[in-house]
Amino acid sequence: AAKEQGKNRWARYADDMDVRANEHARLGSELRQALKENQFFLLYQPVVALPGGGVSGVEALIRWRHPERGLVSPAEFIPISERNGMITEIGAWALREACSQMVAWQREYGPTAPGKMSVNVSARQLHESAFVTTVADVLRETGLDPADLLLEITETAVFDGGAALETVRAIHALGVSIALDDFGTGHSSLSLLRTCPVDVLKVDKSFIDGVTGTAEQSAIATAMAQIAQVMRLNVVAEGVETEAQAERLHQLGYPLAQGFHFARPLPPQDVENLLIIQVDNRGRPELTARAS
Numbered sequence: 001a002a003k004e005q006g007k008n009r010w011a012r013y014a015d016d017m018d019v020r021a022n023e024h025a026r027l028g029s030e031l032r033q034a035l036k037e038n039q040f041f042l043l044y045q046p047v048v049a050l051p052g053g054g055v056s057g058v059e060a061l062i063r064w065r066h067p068e069r070g071l072v073s074p075a076e077f078i079p080i081s082e083r084n085g086m087i088t089e090i091g092a093w094a095l096r097e098a099c100s101q102m103v104a105w106q107r108e109y110g111p112t113a114p115g116k117m118s119v120n121v122s123a124r125q126l127h128e129s130a131f132v133t134t135v136a137d138v139l140r141e142t143g144l145d146p147a148d149l150l151l152e153i154t155e156t157a158v159f160d161g162g163a164a165l166e167t168v169r170a171i172h173a174l175g176v177s178i179a180l181d182d183f184g185t186g187h188s189s190l191s192l193l194r195t196c197p198v199d200v201l202k203v204d205k206s207f208i209d210g211v212t213g214t215a216e217q218s219a220i221a222t223a224m225a226q227i228a229q230v231m232r233l234n235v236v237a238e239g240v241e242t243e244a245q246a247e248r249l250h251q252l253g254y255p256l257a258q259g260f261h262f263a264r265p266l267p268p269q270d271v272e273n274l275l276i277i278q279v280d281n282r283g284r285p286e287l288t289a290r291a292s
């Protein structure tokens with residue numbers, strides 16, 4: 001009976017896997033349609049200066065409003081789009097949308113506009129040499145100054161040296177800044193800093209979670225702030241959820257932070273409201289907005 005039960009459990013497991021595989025296949029084929037029918041949109045999460053909380057930049061984060069499923073997380077559909085190649089077009093769409101939003105904010109708010117627009121780029125995009133042309137085209141078409149664009153890549157995308165690293169170098173040569181996202185969770189973090197042009201480290205939430213804990217729990221976040229300092233890199237603490245963490249990160253020398261404590265990823269209108277508050281308070285905004 002135990003054997004029988006084991007078998008059933010395995011059969012159920014295999015069925016679950018089939019269901020998930022089918023679901024992924026279906027989502028995959030819907031991605032093209034989604035692009036055509038404007039089902040993607042971007043939210044923008046502020047990156048703020050410590051300790052005051054002024055908006056220093058924003059990170060564009062994609063969302064998919066699926067006609068039947070509702071909101072689908074990028075954690076679900078970006079990996080699928082990487083496997084079926086749709087990331088090339090989706091990524092180009094996100095880049096163009098984010099850059100034109102940034103130019104619109106600069107026209108409307110001048111010096112109060114966010115200083116930098118961050119856009120996430122996946123490994124597969126970097127492995128296509130045409131991506132450099134896409135970036136150059138988008139900058140030209142939107143008129144965005146390359147210095148106002150920050151592309152977020154992961155260590156894993158470039159650690160093996162090859163074509164992806166060449167792409168990053170070519171993009172950097174355009175004047176675009178490069179951030180290493182989820183820093184510390186990928187491969188060969190430190191040696192990469194010698195070969196890859198990097199301007200910003202984004203220290204992963206998993207290291208930030210411990211900053212108010214013991215010396216051991218906060219050791220890596222502490223070390224990363226020091227590495228950034230000696231290497232003259234900018235550094236952002238990701239996933240800051242409490243005031244105590246924000247205070248501690250400021251003490252550790254983090255100039256910038258991002259997280260639900262300051263603001264969630266917001267629709268453009270909510271970012272604009274923050275910019276307006278910022279002007280009213282002469283650069284000392286209370287970043288308490290919570291949305292979506």
Ligand code: C2E
Nearest residue numbers: 061062074075078094120121122239240241258259260261
């Ligand atoms: P990421 O680039 O590391 O983005 C940070 C993620 O952490 C976002 O999730 C954000 O909503 C979430 N987050 C921010 N602050 C906090 C916090 O205080 N607590 C917690 N628990 N989470 C926080 P999101 O928007 O679901 O995006 C997930 C990932 O999907 C991103 O991770 C990025 O790797 C990818 N992604 C998003 N948009 C794009 C895109 O346009 N292109 C590509 N290639 N990837 C994207």
Ligand code: MG
Nearest residue numbers: 059120152181
């Ligand atoms: Mg990111």
Ligand code: MG
Nearest residue numbers: 181182202238
């Ligand atoms: Mg990140």
Ligand code: MG
Nearest residue numbers: 182204205238
């Ligand atoms: Mg992360």
